[in-house]
Every structure is written in structure tokens, then in C-alpha cells.
Amino acid sequence: MLRKLEAHDIREVVKIHKTELAGFLSQLGEDFLEKFYKASLKIPEVFTIVIEEKKQILGFVSGTTKLKGLYKKIFFRNPFGFIYSLLIYFITHPKGIVKLTKTMVYPGFESDIPELLTIVVAKDQRNKGLGKKLFLAAVCEFRKRGVGKFRISVYERLPANKFYKAIGCKKEKEFDFMGEKMNYYKYGDV
Numbered sequence: 001m002l003r004k005l006e007a008h009d010i011r012e013v014v015k016i017h018k019t020e021l022a023g024f025l026s027q028l029g030e031d032f033l034e035k036f037y038k039a040s041l042k043i044p045e046v047f048t049i050v051i052e053e054k055k056q057i058l059g060f061v062s063g064t065t066k067l068k069g070l071y072k073k074i075f076f077r078n079p080f081g082f083i084y085s086l087l088i089y090f091i092t093h094p095k096g097i098v099k100l101t102k103t104m105v106y107p108g109f110e111s112d113i114p115e116l117l118t119i120v121v122a123k124d125q126r127n128k129g130l131g132k133k134l135f136l137a138a139v140c141e142f143r144k145r146g147v148g149k150f151r152i153s154v155y156e157r158l159p160a161n162k163f164y165k166a167i168g169c170k171k172e173k174e175f176d177f178m179g180e181k182m183n184y185y186k187y188g189d190v
């Protein structure tokens, strides 16, 4: 069953995010991620759809109709909570300050283009079509919000590039992000 993320799902979603996604947000820890998803529920331009079977979350997809300014909005939903989580992280990982600063220069943060933020399926549930179902649910949600095309960024090293190509995304360009090659894909009418 596909449905919108609810507050009681966040623990499970965070576990999947932390184990299956290698990006910087995961490194900030479960406490940070919990606050992040909780705050995202209050931001109208963001949506998260989960796929659930027998009351277990098997994967989820998140998107936003406007990435520009999003992280600031999320931060200001719970500034003291985020500062606390970040302080704990920086005390234990001092080099994380440099990483966070570099993350903020991600070009998408300056663009108004709608973006698929995350898509993930639990490892033991992959290659059964769940990723495709989630992706199409995101397409549907974007359309409901008047968005006919959106962008996806993904590290070149990830197998997910093949998934995006298989479901009809077109590679738009490559760029360097924090010393790693990333690809932009687009989906939908141009």
C-alpha cells in the first residue's frame, strides 16, 4: 500500500534512510534525521510517500516542488533541536563542519526546479518493482501539485543511475559535488 508519511512512521523511515543511503544527512545520525522528517511534515512543498506491507515500511520517496530555501525552512521548524543534534555531531566528528559547509553549496539549493529528494527501498525488497511504484507515486503527486517535470541528482557511483534510466529519466548534465561526480536527470515533459 502506498500512502503519505505520518509521524508514527518516522522511526522506521529513518532506519531505512540511515542504513541504505550513504549521503551526508545519514552521517548526521538518527536523531537529526528524525527531526528532519518530522519538520518536513510541516513544509507544504515537501511530500514523502511510503510503501507499506503487513504494517512494515519497505521504502519511501520524497520530493519537493521547490528546493530553494528548503533546508532553511526545515531548520527554522525546530532550530534548537537541530542545533543540539549538530553540536553533538560536530563534537564527535569535527571535520563534519567542513562537510556541512560544502553540502550547502549544492547547486539545487539555489534553484526553483522541483526535485525528487530521495528514493529508497529496503535492501531485501529490491528488484520487485517497489522502486518503480514509489517513483510513479511521486510523479502522480508532482502532477497533483501542477508539476509536470522534475529533476533528480545522483552520485555517478551509485547503481541507482541504472534505475533512473530504466524508468525513463534522461540524463541532463554532470557536475562535481564535494569532489565526487554527480548526475542530474530530468523526468517529465520538457
Ligand SMILES: CC(C)(COP(=O)(O)OP(=O)(O)OC[C@H]1O[C@@H](n2cnc3c(N)ncnc32)[C@H](O)[C@@H]1OP(=O)(O)O)[C@@H](O)C(=O)NCCC(=O)NCCS
Pocket: 020, 021, 117, 118, 119, 120, 121, 122, 125, 126, 127, 128, 129, 130, 131, 132, 133, 154, 158, 159, 160, 162, 163, 164, 166, 167
Ligand atoms: C534505486 C532503488 C530505489 C530501486 O528500487 P527497486 O525496487 O530495486 O527498483 P525496481 O525493482 O522497481 O526496478 C525498476 C527498474 O529499474 C531497474 N533497476 C533497478 N535497480 C537496478 C540496478 N541496480 N541495476 C540495473 N537496473 C536496475 C530494474 O531492472 C527495473 O527495470 P525494468 O522496469 O526494465 O524491469 C533501490 O535500488 C535503492 O533503494 N537503492 C539504494 C538507495 C539509492 O541509491 N537511492 C537513489 C539515490 S536517492
